[in-house]
Amino acid sequence: MLHTPARSGLEQGAFTVEAPVVTSVGRALVADWEELALAASEPNSYCEHWFINAALRHLRGDEVVRLAQVRDHVGMLIGILPLTSAPQFGRLRIANTSNWNHLQNYCGGPLVRAGYETSFWTALLDLLDGSEWADNFLSLRLIYADGPVRRGLEEAASMEQRPIHIAQSYERAILATEVSSDAYIERTIRPKKRKELRRQAKRLGELGTVSFEHLAADGPVEEWCDQYLELEAAGWKGEGGTALAVDAASEQFFREIITSAHKLGRVDFLRLLLDGRPIAMLVNLRSPPSVWSYKITYDESFARYSPGVLIELETIGQVLNDPEIERADSCAKPDHSMINSLWGERQMIEHVVVALNGPARKSAYFLCRSVDRLGATLRRVRNKNHD
Structure with missing residues (x-):
């Protein structure tokens, strides 16, 4: 040395x-x-x-x-x-x-x-x-x-x-503010966009019971990993060969970090359910006072209802209402139109x-x-x- x-x-x-x-x-x-x-x-x-x-x-x-x-x-x-x-x-x-x-x-x-x-x-x-x-x-x-x-x-x-x-x-987009989630969404997202998201959420609700669920500390992490991998592989990433489940090493890596992070309280795993069926899932890694976006996927058969955007909106509320968290990093590309329209700060x-x-x-x-x-x-x- x-x-x-x-x-x-x-x-x-x-x-x-x-x-x-x-x-x-x-x-x-x-x-x-x-x-x-x-x-x-x-x-x-x-x-x-x-x-x-x-x-x-x-x-x-x-x-x-x-x-x-x-x-x-x-x-x-x-x-x-x-x-x-x-x-x-x-x-x-x-x-x-x-x-x-x-x-x-x-x-x-x-x-x-x-x-x-x-x-x-x-x-x-x-x-x-x-x-x-x-x-x-x-x-x-x-x-x-x-x-x-x-x-x-x-x-x-x-x-x-x-x-x-x-x-x-x-x-790249970050989320760093002290205002409430409602005030932040109103300030950051254009009125026309907010109106469209409300319409999509209402139409989705007409199909069945819509709910959000956060993986609990004693929750079935393996089951959630299975659901995420299956949902991602069924979409464009699966068709393009970039889904985690397409490559055995990537799938094993995902399962291991989520399981380890879950035991340590270092992961926020969220899913959007329609009649109990996951149609969007999102993973954030956490190390207070910060969180980092890691993975998001959604059921493309419901694309007209923007389930990926709806779960991101729910995440804004979770982040801003978490007393341990001060900022969230989207880890997105600079030209990511979806997240750039929702998160107003930049890193x-x-x-x-x-x-x-x-x-x-x-x-x-x-x-x-x-x-x-x-x-x-x-x-x-x-x-x-x-x-």
Whole structure:
């Protein structure tokens, strides 16, 4: 392990950092990781032990994944982040060290103990500088643009005069407000849209008894997983081969994270029922004070009644009435018309690239940065010509 002195006046003592190759999460680490998640300045369900362990077991394939861990002088875990080696950067075949992002991961930030953000990044970057396995530069995708973790990275890079740039950024919908759900819906959703949703809900109610149900702490989680997988596979995702049940590894991953999260109180599972039959289901991962949208599906034979939108409206009420929750991240694409019409706030998401020390590494970094900037310039010119 590499020993790194603290670089902040608030953070005293030496830090140790290691990044062993992992294929699962060892039991000895679980308690420390769980405690870290509760103390993190930016919670992230996608970086909790139960999520990462299931991903390592079912989604890793032939990737080599390292689990970077930083501890203070008494051994307290202050930060954790899975890393892998990416063979290229954009269209350039230049290998780089990246946070591990598989197809089921929608938030790539590390878990870092509040107050230790700068020391975490300083220790991690120093480890990468001195490791032969670390490729060229650090590439961090799906990172929140604001907040203490991002500021800690900026400070760590600045102290060492380490170049850093944003390769990509975009906004995605979030839900963050203190108003009531009724007031929020009235403020955020256009009157014409609200009227149409009321009409659809009324027409759906004419077909039978409509109800919403939340999976209870002692509820039958396996049964709910079965229903979700079956409903999703029957729709366009099943036809397109992207439904979870189409791939055995993805199905096993889903079942494992939902079961684990349910035991820990880390999942909100909701279904919309018509005469007791699920016609829409939604999964949110929770780590108070935040929740993250994970999966949603609906019965396409009822598409004219917008069951997916109706269950999202119910979710707005659940989130805003939950005393433990302050914000919800949609984890959606920036051009997602449905969620963008329902959730009024936005979160900037970045792909951040950080230089590592060494002549060859610096050359690779500056080459990629130059290509990024050229591409951004060409896009601006093209957009200007289209206006």
